[in-house]
Amino acid sequence: MRAEKAVILTPGAGDRLIWREAARALESLGHRVSAWEADALSLANVRKLFALPPERSGLAAYPALYLSINFQGLDKFGELAAIFREKGVLVAVWCVDNPWNLLSGLRADFWKDAHLFVTDPGFIPGLEAHGAKHVSFLPLATDPAVFSPRETTRQAGGDATPLVFVGRSAFPDKERFFVGQSVPQAIMDEAETRLRAGQRTDFFWWLEELEMETGATPLWPGSAARKAALGAEESSLAWRSACLEAAAPLGLTIYGDEGWARQFPSGKSNAKPPVLCPPLDYYTQLAAVYANAPFSLNMMSFLLPQGLNQRHFDVWAAGGFCLMDACRGLDLFPEELTAPVTFAAPGAIPALVARFTKDPAEKSHLAAAWKEHILAEHTYEDRMRTLTKTIFS
Incomplete structure (x- = not known):
């Protein structure tokens, strides 16, 4: 597949942040972008998409790539991703937020086979250790x-x-995201002390303090990573x-x-x-x-x-x-x-x-x-x- 010939399907509306910029950039590079509302990307609609000739589906050709931002438009059980895989459509996800926060909402491991792009390269080793096969660094940008x-x-x-x-x-x-989560007060007090001393008590610091970096507590499946995220969010504020x-x-x-x-x-x-x-x-x-x-x-x-x-x-x-x-x-x-x-x-x-x-x-x-x-x-x-x-x- 030559990249400049790709038809790219996205679950993004034109008025959402980053979708508009990404779609405009892809089209300027010669790609054909079809943006569907995430609600329209039901399993039935996607099956129908591949059952029709391209000209009747509204596409110039069948998509070569399904591009999601933060897993929007992908169901947590991976059923939509499975259809795309069956039809030979690659799935890519640009994680513009903390990827462990995003993954905590998924129940299936389809993300391990997807092309993941993260805006923070520090997450790459951990994602690979949990089974991700294709992880790349892709920072944010601007739209001139x-x-x-x-x-x-x-x-x-x-x-x-x-x-x-x-x-x-x-x-x-x-x-809502942090419901049921809490962090030990002793570690929160230590974080405040370090902040006053000019140290950044970030997500990786919280993983270490909560002893999650050792692998004894896997960050997926489940929502264990949200505890470290809560600590980092409070420190950040x-x-x-x-x-x-x-x-x-x-x-x-x-x-x-x-x-x-x-x-x-x-x-x-x-x-x-x-x-x-x-x-x-x-x-x-x-x-x-x-x-x-x-x-x-x-x-x-x-x-x-x-x-x-x-x-x-x-x-x-x-x-x-x-x-x-x-x-x-x-x-x-x-x-x-x-x-x-x-x-x-x-x-x-x-x-x-x-x-x-x-x-x-x-x-x-x-x-x-x-x-x-x-x-x-x-x-x-x-x-x-x-x-x-x-x-x-």
Whole structure:
């Protein structure tokens, strides 16, 4: 199968994050993409798809690849994957979130035969040890059509504060996902002590502390990994809150969910509390905020210890300036770009802001270098080229 001839079936609607970018990138590379609503991909509908000639099924040809993001559109018992395997259709899953969190919802081991792509390479050894046969590193990226268009219609003006932060206080349905899970208070206390000392108590740290890394407690099948994930999520919230609290006196606007109001209640004794605003629309508002803000603050989730998030790519692509915590995922970028704009402790944020406020020439030079690098090497077209080459080669 030649990659440039592939028909790719996806269970993604056009308005979902990453689906739109991935589909546009695949089509720009010469693929034919058919996006079906996940609800339409029932076992009966898929069987019907292969029972009809391609021209009657709505496809130019039978699909060569079924591409899912975070296992969306794949049932937990693997029945849909079994049909695809029977028909010679390859299955690929891009795990853009913690893969053990995703796998904890599956009951069958079909994922071991799928082509898995993870945004954090640190998970590859563990997944392979649990039987995964095809695991590759594929980080997130940016879409120039959204964040660096040739003709921009961005609104004029900017934020009233020097710093902005865009992000959730927790992932959706957190309470439901972690129902029945708890972590020992002694380990939580140790995590808080280490955080204050500048150490990142991330998912892998929690696995070690809970003695899951030895293999005595397999991470799949079952939901044992969720206990480590809960610890990492709580540590991550504490870390982000500490960074935001350190930035607040400088003038900070937070765009996010209502959870941030609980972290920064009106009665809290901040000399200058952050301005709390509702979430932004990713496709119509975010680029303008990044472009206009003097500084965008970015802290990586502890659920992906060696991963990166969208802000690592989108802020720079939009022409903004990103101050980032020193996570291990930054190894993806040249050190000469990351070193000047990273902080290892919340207390270092004010000094970074002061430095670049006093030296706008250096700031402009770095922003331009970052944007050039991101657009040259880290777009969704780059990622889809890597994905299809890995699968079809």
